[in-house]
Amino acid sequence: MLRRAAAPLAAFLLLLPAAAAAQSFDWSDLDRAARESVAGGDTPGVVILVGQGNRVLYRKALGSRAVTPAVEPMTTDTIFDIASLTKVVATTPAILGLVDDRKLDLDAPLGRYLKEFHAAQLGWLTVRRVLTHTAGFADLPSSEAMAKGLPDGMRLLASGVSAPSPTAPFRYSDTGFIVLAELVRRVSGESLDSFTRKRFYRPLGMRETTFNPPADWRARIAPTEVFQGRMLRGVVHDPRARQLHGVAGHAGLFSTADDLGRFCRMLLGDGMDGSRRYLSSASVHAMFAPNGAGEATRGLGWDMASGYSRTLGSFFPLGSVGHTGFTGTSIWMDPPTRTYAIILTNRVHPAGKGSVLELRRRVSAIVGARLFPPSTVPAAGEDATSPAGAAKADGLPRIKIRTGLDVLEIEDWAPLKGRVIGLVTNQTGVDGEGRRGIELLAKAGGVRLQAVFSPEHGLDGVLDARVPHGTHPATGLTVWSLYGNDRRPTASMLHGLDTLVFDIQDVGVRFYTYLTTLVYILEEAAHHRISVVVLDRPNPLTGVIVEGPVMDADLRSFTAPHPIPVRSGMTLGEFATMVAGERKIPLKLTVVPLEQWERSMWFDQTGLPWVNPSPNIRSLTQALLYAGVGLLEATNLSVGRGTATPFEVVGAPWITDPGGLADALNAVAMPGVTFQPVNFQPDASVYAGQMLGGVRLVVTDRDALRPVTVGLTMGRTLLERYPRQFRAASIQNLLVNRSTIWALLRGDSLARLKQWAEADRASFLQRRASYLIYK
Secondary structure: OOOOOOOOHHHHHHHHHHHHHOOOOOOHHHHHHHHHHHHOOOOOEEEEEEEEOOEEEEEEEEEEEEOOOOOEEOOOOOEEEOHHHHHHHHHHHHHHHHHHOOOOOOOOEHHHOOHHHOOHHHOOOEHHHHHOOOOOOOOOOOHHHHHHOOOOOHHHHHHOOOOOOOOOOOOOOHHHHHHHHHHHHHHHOOOHHHHHHHHHHHHHOOOOOEEOOOHHHHHHEOOOOEEOOEEOOOOOOOHHHHHOOOOOOOOOEEEOHHHHHHHHHHHHOOOEEOOEEOOOHHHHHHHHOOEEEOOEEEOOOOEEEOOOOHHHHOOOOOOOEEEEEOOOEEEEEEOOOOEEEEEEEOOOOOOOOOOOHHHHHHHHHHHHHHHOOOOOOOOOOOOOEOOOOOOOOOOOOOOOOEOHHHHHHHOOOHHHOOOEEEEEEOOOOEOOOOOEHHHHHHHOOOOEEEEEEEOOOOOOOOOOOOOOOEEOOOOOOEEEEOOOOOOOOOHHHHOOOOEEEEEOOOOOOOOOOHHHHHHHHHHHHHHOOOEEEEEOOOOOOOOOEOEOOOOOHHHOEOOEOOOOOOEOOOOHHHHHHHHHHHOOOOOOEEEEOOEOOOOOOOHHHOOOOOOOOEOOEOOHHHHHHHHHHHHHOOOOOEOOOOOOOOOOEEEEOOOOOHHHHHHHHHHOOOOOEEEEEEEEOOOOOOOOOOOEEEEEEEEOOOOOOOHHHHHHHHHHHHHHHOOOOOOHHHHHHHHOOHHHHHHHHOOOOHHHHHHHHOOOHHHHHHHHHOOOOOO
């Protein structure tokens, strides 16, 4: 089924013209985004094309096509090296065309068609797997294979295949699509360029789309960069495509925005353009159907949600599809509404140093907020607390609770007797007396502690960078980093273990990465048939208050591990139980529960020692504010890193009226917080060494404070007061909820914005109820 599909695609086609004709938009903010990208040196120029159905809504060129040896203005008919868009504009449709011709079966072993892959051990390797980047190919082909060329190098490519990880099978691969181009040649009897030209480009009127463009096109081709003393212009930028004489399955195609628009309209027309059918309806639907692959979701060829597309797909509706290209190109489409956005740049010109990530984010955010407004506003719900309500906190310990680690100590480690364990922990893994769990477990009788694993910030919680592997000085144990080259424990790290023990203090916020590390531990433990024991610890922000939007399930990432709100009100043990249950992870999971903990407790009421969970969260107040102010961190604001009070101050050099900003925020009268104008100078991180204007957040009532609402309100207010300076779209990096970001970007009232943010809270509370350990 074609994802958020409730109605067939044909129904959308009938409804679209009237809906589209009813609205026209001011696209001046697209002009501004493009101009600022050019002025900032991100790219010399850009062509943007936005369409819906058969209507072109925006079509404009800005900046320069070339800047050396002479400046040339960008034009809408500029021909671009579209890089990896080749995968979806040439290779993928060619494969599906052969499927329509009944010459290929997507689920047949690749070895049926390519003799080099005809081996019993590769029977699992299907054409579909190659299209979805789950075939175990290396990301880049070996230099030896490329030196031999094709078909001679195919045997070397086949020898490099390895079975993908069952827990994280996605691996973006140029190699796989190079193989697919050879598959097209052998099955069709034609090279990829000949097949696609005859089958698609010529009949679609894509007259300026080709591999190896002719010399007389050169004047309109956007150059890339210098290779061997010569500016590449009309010669493919990708070095492996050059080795393959310009025709390859992963790169090599040149095209224009208008030609790509024709191609998009054909796909969004269910494979038809006018009365001519190019692909069957079944192939188009299969192309756009989601294939989950761990944190990535792919269609056939097309991206839907992955690390390569966060700046695009997170602003289009669930199930939209697209792709990006290394030279600075991208397409994103929403099939039900037949909407597409094409961004073409030569950001690598002239020296290979440009970046269009921010331009993609801004363009897709503008298009998303304009064209995909939700049809109804959710009814206002109750206050963002659990049904039990929150008790007023006096900040004084009520009773000294016991963590899971304390409980194990009292039980003389009985649940771990006879086990060979790996301990996942950091500086927060201490008992009620402040003693570290590593040393305690290393001395525990009948328990063999064989390895230690550390999350982001390292075993001592002091690093703000990638963490290397190391050795624990007191015990001599290997400390495997899960925040370096590997974020999941590998087979070699887990060798010889029968149990993984997880003991880390979380901060109660979804985008804090310790949650994701726990999810990876659960998944890899299941794969390797290892038991998991979670030593539970309190949610420091109480287990009562639930706040913020539930993340869109397809936007999983290292900072978005599972569909929960920003503040879930769950302990790590409860979260682990939910993840294992909802994902049906087949493992033996044991949670050693807290004793004496009540859901209404704040951390400073537990009697436990406070240990900074990371370098920039140094107090319970900062942990609370992090839930809201942290949402702003991906924007062009300082959130106080590099100061004595991170997450308690927010500022930027372009905030020229701190007093006015503080007054505007105070006028909203949000419970539990006031704002003071401030100037500050961080000595590290964003804007280090610069004097910034901004506001200080002063918590006056932590029980009443809703930090997610505060963060969204600050974003909304900054967008109103500084629309040209504030990069609000980046809030989506950690918000990962389309309805809420659309509401913010299109300027909905604060009341409506809060309604969208809390729209799914009731359904989450129902999901959560069966996993709660503490009532």
